[in-house]
Amino acid sequence: MRTTLAGAFGLDVSLLQSGMGGVAGTELACAVSNAGAVGCVGGYKLVGGALSAMLDRLTAGTDRPVGVNLIPEVVGPEELDRQVAQVLNETPERVHLSFFGMPDDAVFERVAAAGRQTVVQIGTAESGAHAAAHGAVVVAQGIEAGGHLLGTSRRDDLVAALRALLPDTCLVASGGIGSPEEAERALAAGADGVLLGTAFVVAHESRAHARFKSAVTGADETDTVITDVYAIGWPGRRHRVLATTVTTDPGQPAKFIGKTVVEGKPYLVPRFSAAVPTEATSGRIEEMALYCGRSCGAISDEVSAADVVATFARVLPGPEAYKTKERVESYVG
Numbered sequence: 001m002r003t004t005l006a007g008a009f010g011l012d013v014s015l016l017q018s019g020m021g022g023v024a025g026t027e028l029a030c031a032v033s034n035a036g037a038v039g040c041v042g043g044y045k046l047v048g049g050a051l052s053a054m055l056d057r058l059t060a061g062t063d064r065p066v067g068v069n070l071i072p073e074v075v076g077p078e079e080l081d082r083q084v085a086q087v088l089n090e091t092p093e094r095v096h097l098s099f100f101g102m103p104d105d106a107v108f109e110r111v112a113a114a115g116r117q118t119v120v121q122i123g124t125a126e127s128g129a130h131a132a133a134h135g136a137v138v139v140a141q142g143i144e145a146g147g148h149l150l151g152t153s154r155r156d157d158l159v160a161a162l163r164a165l166l167p168d169t170c171l172v173a174s175g176g177i178g179s180p181e182e183a184e185r186a187l188a189a190g191a192d193g194v195l196l197g198t199a200f201v202v203a204h205e206s207r208a209h210a211r212f213k214s215a216v217t218g219a220d221e222t223d224t225v226i227t228d229v230y231a232i233g234w235p236g237r238r239h240r241v242l243a244t245t246v247t248t249d250p251g252q253p254a255k256f257i258g259k260t261v262v263e264g265k266p267y268l269v270p271r272f273s274a275a276v277p278t279e280a281t282s283g284r285i286e287e288m289a290l291y292c293g294r295s296c297g298a299i300s301d302e303v304s305a306a307d308v309v310a311t312f313a314r315v316l317p318g319p320e321a322y323k324t325k326e327r328v329e330s331y332v333g
């Protein structure tokens with residue numbers, strides 16, 4: 001039976017916050033979950049002690065459903081296995097696994113056997129059907145999205161195609177949603193909830209660099225471009241970013257343009273790095289990968305994560321929405 005996203009997770013609001021590597025730390029994820037939606041930390045390349053430290057903070061910061069996002073194509077199958085094992089061993093059942101792109105079938109089975117929910121973001125109807133067959137909540141990403149792009153379809157075309165294919169699957173729309181009105185369009189196309197990335201980049205609790213946040217609030221959709229230039233660390237996948245001097249002139253040398261710290265460890269940032277500038281990054285922020293969706297046109301203020309959730313809660317279904325509709329239909333019938 002079809003259920004709202006809130007119904008699937010036991011939430012108040014059918015809203016997922018994207019686990020964004022570097023940007024979505026435990027403060028953001030916990031604030032979103034504590035506000036009644038589902039927060040998610042970006043696991044990205046973390047493993048071992050650094051991942052454990054993040055998981056400890058995550059489970060201490062909220063006792064509500066929350067997630068950990070992992071990216072199979074960035075880490076490869078062996079490292080992903082290590083990351084998944086760590087999350088399953090070190091967190092309680094209310095922590096779900098969220099994947100950007102498709103994990104191997106064995107990963108689905110392992111997560112399900114541990115009694116956890118799996119969320120998979122996809123960009124084609126075929127991969128949506130594959131993830132749904134494994135019992136995942138399916139996030140349909142359109143090309144309006146900020147960050148790396150999984151397909152070439154517009155969000156609502158993909159949502160409608162998937163709804164026709166998968167009448168009972170819990171389907172979440174992603175890409176270009178910066179206002180409640182845009183969320184309503186995605187629901188009308190057949191979604192059971194929405195996922196927001198860029199809208200949470202500018203939240204007070206996000207770890208995005210202050211100049212990244214102000215670039216997003218000052219931009220509109222025409223300031224974003226799809227490119228493949230920020231490939232160091234994550235090659236071979238197109239991404240939507242704010243246009244920079246690097247996207248307009250990709251012939252520049254790949255020299256170091258800044259430095260950053262990830263879970264206490266220092267790194268140099270080369271030009272063309274896929275890493276986003278965070279509050280721990282210094283250097284030429286304006287040349288770095290400023291992932292940003294077309295949603296930025298509707299995002300003009302830095303607000304708290306709870307404010308973002310409250311703004312969208314006005315239009316998003318709660319846990320009971322379809323049950324109520326069925327009751328009405330059976331009464332009328």
Ligand SMILES: Cc1cc2nc3c(=O)[nH]c(=O)nc-3n(C[C@H](O)[C@H](O)[C@H](O)COP(=O)(O)O)c2cc1C
Pocket residue numbers: 018019020021023042044069071099100121141144145146147148174175176177195196197198199201276290291292293294295296
């Ligand atoms: C700054 C930024 C970083 C992102 N990093 C990730 C990530 O690490 N994992 C992931 O699953 N998706 C990531 N995404 C993509 C989102 O999951 C989602 O597809 C996108 O944000 C939706 O479009 P929107 O930004 O218009 O809301 C990122 C998006 C942004 C804007």
